[in-house]
Amino acid sequence: MKQNRFDEIIDRRNSGCYKYDGLKMLYGKSELIPLWVADMDFAVSDKIISALSERLKHPVFGYNLRLDDFYEAIISWQERRFDWNVQQDWIIAVPGLVPAISLAVLSLTEPGERILIQTPVYRPFYDAVLDHKRKLLTSALVNTNGIYSIDWQDFEEKLKQAKLFIFCSPHNPVSRVWTKEELTKIGNLCAKYKVPVFSDEIHADIVYPGYKHLPLASLNDFSEICLTGVSPSKSFNIAGLATAVVIVSNLEIRNKFNELNTKLHLYLGNTFGIRALIAAYSESENWLDELLCYLNKNRIYITEFVQNELPGVKISPIEGTFLAWLDFRNWGLTEAKLQEIMVNKAGLALEPGTEFGKDGEGFMRLNFGCPKSILEIALKRLQVLAREYG
Template sequence: MTGPSESGSAPIDFDHPIDRAGSDCVKFDARAAVFGKSDVQPLWVADMDFPAPACVQDALRARAAHPIYGYTVYPPAFYAAIAGWLARRHDWVVDVASIVALPGVVPAMNLIVGALSEPDDAILVQTPVYPPIHQLAGNQNRLALESALVWTDQGYEIDWSDLETKLAQARLFVLCAPHNPVGRVWRRDELARMAELCVRYDVWILADEIHADLVHAPHRHVPIASLSPEIAERCITLHAPSKTFNVAGLNTSFAIVENTDLRARLTSALNRSGLTSGNVFGITALIAAYSNGEPWLEQLLRQLQRNIDFVVDFIERHIPAIRVQRPEATFLLWLDCRELCRTFRLDDRALNRFFIEQAGLGLNAGISFGAPGSGFMRLNIACPQPQLATAMRALQAAVANLSFRSHSTC
């Protein structure tokens, strides 16, 4: 691996293994609760098995040296770091006054749905989609609308006729961009068409752009609110350093809300919920990451591309019963196991158990992303490549064994 390091010298070794078990992390230490056994190789929840940038670690150590960790304000440097990052990485110039500090993207989504809609309003999502997005309407006692994305050999596409029909009935459209789990980076023309429909039918846009920094060349993320002032007026954009810099446990995120009325409604909801205090270490990490973490991110993106290339190539060569499309963003691969299910008569429960019991792998079951996820599994590739190689060999052997047992009983 070549390229400058975070400090401009040696490259970073992302293939160095780090034992996370026993660190109270969900990915490893919740295995028994989630998968029924503690010895599966966990390739599920969307955080990375890589250390956070040295600049973040150094900043946290420096702040921890002060022995008091009391109630904390969001300082001007917090907002300046966010604005600088969005301008440099996404060509999006935002006024710091439009930035609203939040405790996390998922709680913010639920708070926003409650603040911007009434119980008889409909919330539209594009499935298959990240489970907390899929569950938003039900969580807030709203009507749920789903527009299923269409699987093609070229990647997932939008069913425009269905989307328009559903938008005509909706109050709020939740856009996942880049999309989790299918890995699409929506093109500018696609975003413009979605935005035009939202304007036509007077629909608010809640954009989850938490994976925006993890886009693979030649694709480029376009914030939907950056398309025009008219679109920005109906958008709330959610973002965080958590996926980018592997600091999800610090529970620090933010929203960009240029519409002053929407911003006031969100701020009021935060105040009513008592969610206005900052996490001292989350604030510190955000400022450090957005100020000094770009060289680390560039190396990370190269490592993720290497891992994606490895897994896609391995599956295409050795496990033809499973199909995978190269993601345009994220560190998540969406495995099409429908042929495997048809061949061996596996339902979604049996498919998940096959990965756990036969392959020894803990993935996210596709059905948890909505009905269009039936027959799919989501694989997290953000770990040292030797661990991915072990996982792929285990999956290859499990599929071969499944085939052998099937033939031996005929």
Template sequence: MGTFEKVVNRKNTKSVKWDMVKKLYGSNEVIPMWVADMDFPVPNAVTETLSERVSHQIYGYTLTDANVNQSVMNWVKRRHQWDIDENWIVYSPGVITTLHLAVQAYTEPGDAILIQTPVYAPFYDLVNLHDRKLLTNPLELRSGKYEINFNHLETQFQKGVKAFILSNPHNPVGRVWTKEELTRMAKLCEQYDVLILSDEIHADLIHQPNSHIPIASLCQEIANRTITCMSPTKTFNLAGLRISFAIISNKEKKLLLKKQFKKQGLGILNTMGILALEAAYQEGEEWLEELLEVLDTNISLVRDAFSTRDEITLIEPEGTYLLWLDCRAMRLSQKELKQFMQEDAKVGLNDGIEFGKEGEGFMRINVACPTETLHLGLNRILEALHKRAL
């Protein structure tokens, strides 16, 4: 697993994670373990494909042809047991881009849109920036596991919710929704005629024995009201190449979204992103399996690190490489908790409050990094906890 053990210096590469440390955390000594990209080199097949194109020296307009479509179809079938048609695929620079356009395409100002909190911060912008009405269905932490309050969800839907933005796997709490949970949500969406905008960007990053189920794969009726957003960018560390896709089986809904893309002038994709998607989906599976083993090891390191501490509890992740840490036992204000992490421990984590008021007392840590980096970060937190306890 040499690829995943090597510490690559990302400083001075215009990296959001590494070159904004002082601006965000006040000191260059802070180890950044926040934004959702990995500190691992991409699969060799991706590097070779992009290097070949670089040596070609021409980067003109590039299309997504039948081979690219087939790569997506094969991947979704192989990894998620979902048969899709190439005519259902709509390519996009990013999942959040697609969701912004979907909100504009399928809802009107004033329409109610529901999200399940705490949740990925840009979800709030998807509603508020377009003058839609934000409704929430807060997840409930029960015996160390987040669950859905279905009675409350139905009560919210009864208020006339137009669209439901689903995070599956859920960021930041790490839940991979079960077939039973997805089915219950889907039935409520049918009953109250709610459109499902499903963010499934972390779909490939699943920890055993869990398995990802695209909500649209449950049945045709659900697929008919679902816009599924996926991408190889989280899976293969390609975020800067700006490539994703939506899967839409409903022809009318697909045309509405494509029209919205055209209105915004978003018809052309990144040449390198297209090539990277194709190479990763065709030849990156072995790399992904190794990555999942590394993530399991890293999650165990976090679990072990805090197993003897009462102050911080790991919420066991079922998917993603983003771990949700319950720090409420430290009895600090959110400002004090943030200061403890960046000033005392000198690690740069995501402030839980970014994900909504339900994130108060929590922090999010990214463990997609070499073991050496993770050990350093964890040791800093443990040492700071020890000093605080003295």
């Protein structure tokens, strides 16, 4: 029987790989199973490899100019996958969505002004606010037996005070794929209080059966208040190629954002990232669909394993992303002790929940974007811990 391409175990050590080669620095040990940072352990599509190989045949790597095929690939992808009609002049190239969030903060707000995020959430959301001397407003998501929802009263109250809302859709780390009703309510409230939204939709392509990602800007007239960040980096596993775009239809917002992007010379781009984006969106759709099937099997496996084999551990429903949000609070351990046993007893590097804010204390995020055989080993190691602490 032919091996599934995603079952292949690829040795990534000593390749300058943050996920593996950063283990000693971050966790104190290098011989761990790394299930922390959000990149996958799968080889990229053959079409991407072919496109990069073809570009390597040209011996000059000077400054870049994105030609029509770059924009056409993005526009076609958004239309095919999300039924969203994007215009070319809405598209602003950036080196990644983390710097793009900071660009939005710097271009749309002033020092001392308030910016709203929903917690727990990806750490750079906090950093983009605090590092640039803005004031952080947090609206905690409500956790009901592992299912997260929005506290609408608190959200609206905080939104009234905000100059910008940074939104995570699908959500990292709790893996929610927001419904049309939720997105519509968010959009209506932001429009009512005239608060622009930076919608980080980097995980948009990774959604499981029964759920559907909808770009916030594609609903009603919300495009007028939205900056939508998209990238093939997560879904096609090319984060190291530093290529993303922000889609903004509102001319005034777009000009403010793009002016700073241009002044900082962040628009030139990575030669290989540009070619990889085109190959991903134009030629690698079948690869992505195969990946989603594989990830879905991993999702089902980890969910059932946690529910049946890990006493005292809860897992939030995984609607999107390749990230599992695990609740270890019933083990009664401090954050430091939980991390210590993961590293020293289980040999696992998971992402501590407090990296996503104080709401994450007692939780850990597990990246299951890896061969199932590796996931099986990791979960069996957790099972040993559960027998002692659960």
